[in-house]
Amino acid sequence: MIKTFKLTKKFGELTAVDALDLEIKEGEIFALLGPNGAGKTTTISMLCGLLEPTNGTATVNEFDVKKQALEVRQSIGIVFQSPSIDDLLTARENLELHGILYGMNKADRTKRIPEVLEIVGLLDRADGQIKTYSGGMRKRAEIARGLMHMPKVLFLDEPTTGLDPQTRTHIWSYIRDLSKKNHITVLLTTHYMEEAEYLADRIGIIDHGKLIALGTPYDLKQSLGANDIIVAKSDKDIAKLTKGLKFVKGIERDGELVKIKVENAGKNLCQLLVKTGELGEIEVRKPTLNDVFIHYTGKDIREDSAEGGIFERSMNSNNR
């Protein structure tokens, strides 16, 4: 449904999206993850025709984004990351205008507007100007607008940032049902791992404009090569103490906390403790998408040369 061919965008010297090849199937919910500035929004902007690719191209619903921009726009709906709703108008007016722009007739608009307002819980504030809304309410109005017409492809650029947990959960389940019932393809970006976990059929991680990992949430967690993570408090040199233990797959230190990736903790924990001696506040858990994300994109906060964080480095040293 969405296919990119060496899709590239340069802003002067900076390559925001770097020869991206990606294929998203019809009806799939695909989450694009990546640190700030990774190129997620730029990718979406090119896919919906707001930015001209520097190189390469993409198709959305079989239409080429460069040559058939109007047909592409007829196939899509979008919730932008940055606010784009008219704040002098009310939510209802914004939705009404959206419906008109998308060629919905009066009857459809009248039916659909209360429905989407209900989904985002804005029914009782629908006639207030957007500028009187709180940040989260504004975002909800934007989501309502993105859901107004039924597109074939829905782009959601950090749709639930700033929403309270109740609203977020509610919107997640709605989007999931919507996509599955109507075969709507969804391209989602998010910084919330639970969101990707809950919604996504597949996940792509990009960094510096390049795709660096791709798969189902399950596959990605498997790709870490360990099925349990032990977190404990200790200032010992765990890497040295556990040298030679085959089931230890990696060690990451974060202050006095140490994160040990192991295979089958249920079986091997005892052996580990024999080597390390006593560890404080020990916790055994399954790997999460958060672990996956950190693994692939490094631990450092962006605008740093984040070529592999401590985790990766210590993994390498461990494998030696």
Add this chain to the structure above:
Amino acid sequence: MSELMGIYGVWLREVKVFFREKERVISSLITPLLWLAALGTGLGASVDLQGINYKDFVFPGIISMNVLFVSLFFGVYIVWDRKLDFLKEVLVAPVSRTSVFLGKMLGGVTDGAIQTGLLLVVATTLFGFNISPLSALFAFLIAVYLGACLVSIGLIIGANLSSPEGFNLVMTFVMWPMFLFSGSLFPTSNLPGWLDIVVKLNPLFYGVDALREVMVGQGQYPVAVDLLVIGVTTLAAIVIGAWSFKRMQV
């Protein structure tokens, strides 16, 4: 059909926003009234031009000025819309860029028409101009027609500006010269060569000329000629504007 609906949608947004911004309506009514008070009543108290009082002479000029300010401001303002992202929603809608342009343009024309109508009524009442209802109606229609041309020019500029910082530059280097060298404030029949050329290249001149003809019978050219020049300019501006909108990125 859906293109027409698209144009309607873009237009409707502009009109709704316009009625939410009452302060803007008031403030853009005050400016021409101040000009009329200073030039018309002040200067007009002692100056007659071409056999009529300067106050009557300058009124069509001030109406054109108001159309220019309102229209150009409206058009160039989309550079802010782009910056603040309000335009994104319209640009991803399944509506051709030509229709987006036309909807915006008609929105600006509507705003301008309302402001011109208000100005005509208020100024005539306040300053006691002596114009027949029929010539007031013609003046109104010409002003609206001129507005279409100026909004289109403003939209072209706004679509091609890369950042909102250019907004003030446009006001300084486009709006004021267009106003000052349009014959709004002085007769254009005896200008030195270079100034004559500058004035005749200015689309606003033809608006002023047509208005002056229908309001006080002192146009340099027949109204039909003025309207033709404005019409051709508008068509060219629509073509260039639609093209500018097509290549506009946010």
